[in-house]
Structure formats: structure tokens, C-alpha cells
Amino acid sequence: MSKADPVIAWMLGEGRQTHHDMHAYGEALCHHIGEAGIPVARVFCGVRTLHPLVGATGYIWRRDEGIEQVSASWDETRSDAFVNSPMTITAETGEPYRRRLEGGAPLDHTVLERFRGEGMTDYLCLPMVFSDGTRNPMSFQTDAPGGFDDNDISALTRITEAMSLVVEAESRSRVARQVLDTYVGKRTGLRVLEGGIRRGFAETIRAVVWISDLRGFTATTERMPRDALLRLLDGHFEHMVGAIEEAGGEVLKFLGDGLLAIFEIEDGQPGQHACHAAMRAMEAARADRERENRRRHAATALVAGAGSG
Amino acid sequence: MPAFSLVLEILAMRAIARNLMDTYLGHSAGERVLDGQIYRGVNETIEAVIWISDLRGSTRLADEFAPAVVLGVLNDHFERVVGAIADHDGEVLKFMGDSVLAIFPIATFGSPGAAADAALAAAADAEERIAEGNRTRADKGLAEIGYGIALHLGEVVYGNIGAPDRLDFTVVGPAVNQTARIETLCRALSRNILTSASLAEAAGCEMQSVGFHALRGVREPQEVFTLPDRNTSSTN
Numbered sequence: 292m293s294k295a296d297p298v299i300a301w302m303l304g305e306g307r308q309t310h311h312d313m314h315a316y317g318e319a320l321c322h323h324i325g326e327a328g329i330p331v332a333r334v335f336c337g338v339r340t341l342h343p344l345v346g347a348t349g350y351i352w353r354r355d356e357g358i359e360q361v362s363a364s365w366d367e368t369r370s371d372a373f374v375n376s377p378m379t380i381t382a383e384t385g386e387p388y389r390r391r392l393e394g395g396a397p398l399d400h401t402v403l404e405r406f407r408g409e410g411m412t413d414y415l416c417l418p419m420v421f422s423d424g425t426r427n428p429m430s431f432q433t434d435a436p437g438g439f440d441d442n443d444i445s446a447l448t449r450i451t452e453a454m455s456l457v458v459e460a461e462s463r464s465r466v467a468r469q470v471l472d473t474y475v476g477k478r479t480g481l482r483v484l485e486g487g488i489r490r491g492f493a494e495t496i497r498a499v500v501w502i503s504d505l506r507g508f509t510a511t512t513e514r515m516p517r518d519a520l521l522r523l524l525d526g527h528f529e530h531m532v533g534a535i536e537e538a539g540g541e542v543l544k545f546l547g548d549g550l551l552a553i554f555e556i557e558d559g560q561p562g563q564h565a566c567h568a569a570m571r572a573m574e575a576a577r578a579d580r581e582r583e584n585r586r587r588h589a590a591t592a593l594v595a596g597a598g599s600g
Numbered sequence: 601m602p603a604f605s606l607v608l609e610i611l612a613m614r615a616i617a618r619n620l621m622d623t624y625l626g627h628s629a630g631e632r633v634l635d636g637q638i639y640r641g642v643n644e645t646i647e648a649v650i651w652i653s654d655l656r657g658s659t660r661l662a663d664e665f666a667p668a669v670v671l672g673v674l675n676d677h678f679e680r681v682v683g684a685i686a687d688h689d690g691e692v693l694k695f696m697g698d699s700v701l702a703i704f705p706i707a708t709f710g711s712p713g714a715a716a717d718a719a720l721a722a723a724a725d726a727e728e729r730i731a732e733g734n735r736t737r738a739d740k741g742l743a744e745i746g747y748g749i750a751l752h753l754g755e756v757v758y759g760n761i762g763a764p765d766r767l768d769f770t771v772v773g774p775a776v777n778q779t780a781r782i783e784t785l786c787r788a789l790s791r792n793i794l795t796s797a798s799l800a801e802a803a804g805c806e807m808q809s810v811g812f813h814a815l816r817g818v819r820e821p822q823e824v825f826t827l828p829d830r831n832t833s834s835t836n
Contacts, residue, residue, distance in 0.1 A: 303602035343639050343765045365639045422610050456606045463613035467620055470633055473767050475624055483620065495667055509777040509817025517645060517757055517773070524761055524772060525640060532763035545761065545768040546696040547776060 294327045295446035299453045313350065313461055314358060321352040324450065329443045330435035332411065336419075336454065337361075337378060338427045338462050339368075342469050347373075376402060378428035381416040385426055387448070388416040391438050406432060413438025417448060419455030429454055476541045478555075497556040499569040501540060503531060503576070504549035524548065530579040538572035626691045629769040640767060643759020647706040649719040649751055649799060650771065650779040651690060653681055653726070654699035656746035656787060674698060677745060680733055684726035688718045693770050699783075703756070703771055712753055716802040723749045723793045724827065748786025752779040752796040781815035782824055789813075791826050800825035 301323050310316035321334050337349025346368035352358045367373055377400055381388040390398060392407040392414055406414055416430035429451045433439055439447070471480030505511075505527060512520050531550060532542050540554040554565040554572075621630025632642075655677050662670050681700050682692050690704045704722075709715040726749060734744045754775025760767045782794050789810055800807035807825040814821045 303606065307602075339636065341634065341636065341638050343760075343767055346639070365641075422607070422614065453603070456603060456610070460606050460609050460613070463610055463617065466634075467613065467617045470617065470638065471620060471624070473638065473765060474633070474769065476766070483624070507817070509774070509781065510819075512777070513774045513818060515774075520773065521643070521757060521761070525763075528761065528766075529763045532766045536766070542763075542766055544694065544696060545770070546694070546701075547772065547780065551696070 293446050293449065294329055294442060295449040298323045298327050298446070298450055302450070302453050302457060307457065313458075314360060316457075317350045317352055318358040320454075321354075321358070324447075325354070327446070329431075329446055330433045330439070331431050332434045333430075333432040335378070335428070335430045336458065337429075338458055339425070340462070340469075341466050343473050372402075376400070377414070377416050378430060381418050381428045381430075382426040385418045385420065387418075388414075389444075390414045393436075393438065410434045412436060415439060415444065415447060417451040419451055419458055421455060421459045427455075427458065476543055478541050479543065496553075497562065499540075499554040499556070499562065499565045501535065501552040501554065501569060501572070502549065504547070508548040526583070530583070531576055534572045534575035534579065537575065538568040540568060540572055625769050626693055628691055629693065633769060637760070637769075638767070640760050640762065640764055643757050643761070645755055646758045647712065647753070647755055648758070648771070649690075649704040649706075649715045649753050650756065650776055651685065651702040651704070651719060651722070651749065651751055652699060652776075652779045652783045653747060653749040654697075654783060656748065658698040673745065676733060677730070677747070680729035681726050681747075684722045684729055687725065688722035690719060690722055694768075701770070701776075703758075705758075712802040713804055716751075716753055716799050717804045719751050719799070720793075720795075720803055720805070720827065723751060727792055746787075747792060748783050749793045750779050750783035750786065750795070751793070751799050752782060753798040753802050754778070754796075778815060778818055778822070781818060782822075785813055785815075785824060789824075793826055795825045797823045797825065 298320070302320060306316060306319060306323075310319055317334075317336065321331060324331050324334070332354045334352045335349060337347055339347050340362075342348075344364065345362050346365035348360065348362040350358055350360055363373060373379060377388050377390075390403055391412070392398070392403065393412045398404050398407065403414060411432045411434050413433045413435075414430065415432075416428050418426040419429050420426050431439070431447050433443075467484060468480065471483055475483060512523070515523070527548070528545065528550065535542055535552045538554070540552045542550055542552045544551050554569045556562045556565045617634060618630070621634055624630075625633060655674065658670070658674070661673060665673075677698070678695065678700065685692055685700075685702045688704075689708060690702045692700060692702045694701050704715045704719045706712050706715045709718055730745065730747060737744060752775055754773070756771040756773045756775050758771050760769055761772055762768045778796065782796060786792065786794050791810065794810070795803075795807065800809075806828060808828040809823055809825055812821040812823050
């Protein structure tokens with residue numbers, strides 16, 4: 292019997308039913324790996340994400356400190372330290388990456404030197420392969436003298452295979468939600484996921500309707516270089532969306548330089564609350580635009596109107 | 601068995617995500633997003649035929665009829681327009697109220713001429729489909745649906761625009777604004793289909809000029825064109 296058998300049985304069975312978030316699941320998993328006699332001191336498991344602000348996310352478990360979530364912005368995932376790391380190399384080549392850390396032999400990555408300095412004796416990074424062929428890294432470290440033995444390596448390989456299923460299911464269940472939040476809007480996205488996607492599905496709601504645009508946008512941007520145009524638009528939308536969302540509104544769509552948002556009026560409630568929220572957003576947006584206009588001395592001005600219906 | 605059910609779960613979720621993206625972002629934009637192009641700053645400059653069309657009189661419709669009726673009219677109209685665009689390999693990027701924004705990227709068609717011809721064929725097809733809908737409406741004693749379609753060939757920025765965590769995958773740029781301005785001329789000139797000079801030049805067929813016109817926000821008056829000897833709007 293392999294050391295991996297009881298761990299994998301737990302991973303695909305009881306573990307998934309009793310630990311619904313990856314934080315608790317990861318913590319329990321590392322405990323089970325240790326129980327099975329594999330001397331892990333640190334475990335890392337990470338995935339690339341489909342989130343507008345986060346390029347990659349993962350968990351690090353340390354035997355003495357427990358589990359911690361870590362994430363990297365899209366910029367960080369393009370940094371040298373990230374691109375040239377053993378985990379990225381493993382994900383890219385699809386090959387196991389193992390380095391024994393004992394002894395004084397030079398190591399090919401500074402991060403491995405650091406692990407050695409911290410008393411680790413062996414480092415093993417394995418690819419989790421998803422159903423579409425994409426690969427993400429899972430790594431193990433030990434501080435046991437002599438490092439991992441062959442049985443440990445083959446058990447960790449099988450555990451990583453099982454983990455690829457668990458992690459892919461988990462990360463794919465978030466993808467739909469994240470892309471809808473990003474491109475459709477948070478509340479509307481949720482309605483879509485809950486089954487309102489069929490055409491013809493529509494409900495009547497009461498809401499304050501917000502439509503705003505940049506005045507003189509066509510003329511201002513006719514000869515504007517591409518990057519300046521993008522900065523202008525992105526900056527404008529960032530301010531407007533921020534003001535609207537902070538006040539409790541939802542941006543439904545962008546069209547050119549304009550946007551459409553709503554402040555929903557709860558069933559049976561008078562409209563004042565939503566109107567006040569929209570007014571707050573308008574004040575915030577106007578203050579923002581005035582600051583920006585003073586800075587730019589440009590002919591782009593804010594026009595925002597709100598009506599209840 | 602537990603592993604098998606996980607595999608099914610994964611495949612189902614992949615299909616759902618793809619479906620949602622196709623539905624709400626359009627096929628190629630959706631594919632790009634699922635491929636990781638989800639953050640602001642991911643965009644490229646492309647050449648494309650830009651399509652902006654709208655349904656006329658929808659404000660009047662909304663005032664006169666119940667929301668469900670208006671929604672029915674809108675959905676029927678969108679079905680005809682989107683069907684025509686999709687059948688000619690264009691990509692619908694978004695709906696805003698009663699209008700449609702779509703592109704026919706040059707890269708998809710191999711040359712500006714091929715993209716222009718595909719867009720013109722789609723416009724003629726849309727005209728046909730809407731006319732058929734109007735015949736059905738006339739049989740029921742309902743008023744005709746008027747519309748306008750504007751086509752322009754130009755450079756656009758294609759990609760993520762918006763706030764850091766609330767994005768739109770779309771096209772922006774002066775060429776898009778100009779297309780919108782041409783679209784507003786449809787009504788004034790009683791034409792269902794109007795194009796810019798750059799599109800008319802690329803088109804394989806001889807286009808008919810309808811003169812030079814001032815476009816709001818555009819410095820010089822622009823010559824606009826229509827398909828020859830046809831498509832005089834019957835709603836005006």
C-alpha cells in the first residue's frame with residue numbers, strides 16, 4: 292500500500308464534503324500528508340486566476356505556522372522573480388523539479404538558497420495538469436535529514452494528480468462568477484448565474500437610473516494618441532464606477548464614453564434612499580471631475596443626470 | 601467514482617463559463633477573457649469595419665406599450681440583426697438600449713475589401729430580415745419598425761476598458777464615435793444603411809454618394825455613402 296492511498300481517499304471523499312473552503316481543506320490535507328508518514332515541512336499550491344486584479348493565487352502551509360493565502364497581481368506575475376521561479380518553470384515544462392538542498396553544492400535559484408538557509412533538505416515541485424492542458428504548480432519541502440525518499444516522491448506525485456482535480460473544480464467554480472462580476476456587474480452577474488440567462492427573462496424593478504457621459508469626447512479625442520485616449524477613458528470610468536459603487540449603485544454598461552447604472556429601490560420601499568445614494572454618488576463624481584478638470588485644463592466635463600422611475 | 605464526478609463537474613463548469621462569455625461578451629472577446637486577458641491594460645489596435653445600428657422610435661414604443669411588449673419588439677429586432685451579422689462572420693460586442701455595436705475585423709477576413717463586403721452583405725441581409733418582420737407586423741395591423749445601420753472602416757482599440765475591477769471588452773476610439781455620428785444621419789437622410797468614405801472605397805461594389813455632411817465632434821464634413829439604388833427608408 293502506498294502512503295498516498297489514505298490521503299487520496301480523504302481528498303476525494305470525506306475531505307471535499309466536510310471542508311468547503313480551500314483554506315480549511317488545505318490545512319487538513321497537509322495534516323493528512325504528515326499522518327501518512329511523509330515528512331513535509333512546507334507545502335505550496337498555486338493557480339493562475341481569471342480575476343481583473345489578481346493574476347495568481349495560492350496557499351502556503353508551514354508545519355509550525357499553519358496555512359496562509361497568498362496572491363500576486365498581474366504585474367507581479369510578470370516579474371523576473373515570478374517568471375524564473377521553480378514553480379513557474381515546473382508549470383511551463385510540465386516536468387517535476389527537484390533539488391536536494393543538503394550539502395554545499397551551489398543551487399540554481401536564490402529562492403532555493405533561502406530554503407536551504409531555513410533548514411530545508413529537499414525541494415520538490417510537481418505540475419498539476421488541468422483538463423484543458425494548462426498546468427499549475429504544487430511544491431513540497433522537508434527538513435528531514437536525507438530529504439524525501441522514493442516512496443515519498445511517488446506518493447506526493449499521486450497526491451498532486453488528485454489535487455489537480457480538486458483545485459481545477461474549485462478554481463473553475465469561481466471563474467464564471469468572477470468574469471460575470473467583472474463584465475456584467477456584481478448583482479446582475481449573480482442573477483445570471485442563478486438562472487435568469489434565458490432570453491425573455493426580464494423582471495420589472497424600480498430604480499434610479501443614472502446615465503452619464505463625457506462632454507465633447509468625440510472632438511477631444513479625434514486626434515488624441517491611443518494611450519492618452521485609453522488613460523482618459525480608464526481614469527474617467529475608474530472615478531465614476533468608484534463613486535457609483537461606493538454609494539450602492541451598480542454599473543450595468545459602458546458605451547463609448549458613457550455609462551448606464553442603476554440604484555435599485557427595494558420592494559415596497561419609497562425611493563428616497565436610492566435617490567439619496569444616487570445624489571451622493573453624483574456629488575462624489577462631480578468633485579472628482581472638478582479636481583481632474585482643474586488638473587487637465589481640458590474641455591472634458593462631466594454631465595450626469597439622474598431620475599427615478 | 602469520486603474522481604469521475606469531479607471530472608464531470610469540471611467539464612460542466614468549463615462549458616458554463618464558455619457559454620456565459622459567448623452570451624454576454626461575444627465569442628472571440630469571451631475566448632480572449634477565458635484565455636487570461638481579463639485585466640485592464642490588455643488591448644490592441646486593430647483595423648475593423650465597425651457596425652452601429654439602432655431601432656428607431658423605441659422611445660415612442662416604450663411610452664405607448666407595456667414593457668413586455670417593448671421587450672418583445674427589441675428581442676425580435678436584435679434576433680434579426682444579430683443573425684445577419686453572425687451569418688457573415690461579424691462579432692456583436694454589445695447592445696445598448698436599442699442599438700447594436702459589432703465589428704468585422706480585417707484580420708478575420710484577410711483584407712479590408714473582404715471585411716467591407718462581408719459587412720455590406722450582413723447589412724443587406726439584416727435589411728431583408730427586418731423587412732420580413734415588418735411584413736408580419738403589417739399583417740397584424742402593427743406599425744413598421746424603422747432602423748438605421750452605419751458602417752465605417754477604421755482603427756479601433758480592442759480590449760479591456762473601464763474601472764480596475766469592472767471592465768468592458770469592447771472597441772473604442774475616434775472611428776467608433778464617427779460611426780455613431782454617421783448612424784444618426786440615417787434618419788435625417790431617410791436611409792437605412794449609410795457608410796463612411798473609407799468603407800465605400802474598400803467595398804467591392806460601386807457605392808452611391810449621398811453627399812458631404814457635418815458630423816458632430818468631427819472637424820471636416822464627411823462624405824457618406826449608401827448601397828446603390830435601393831434601401832430608401834419607407835418609414836420617413
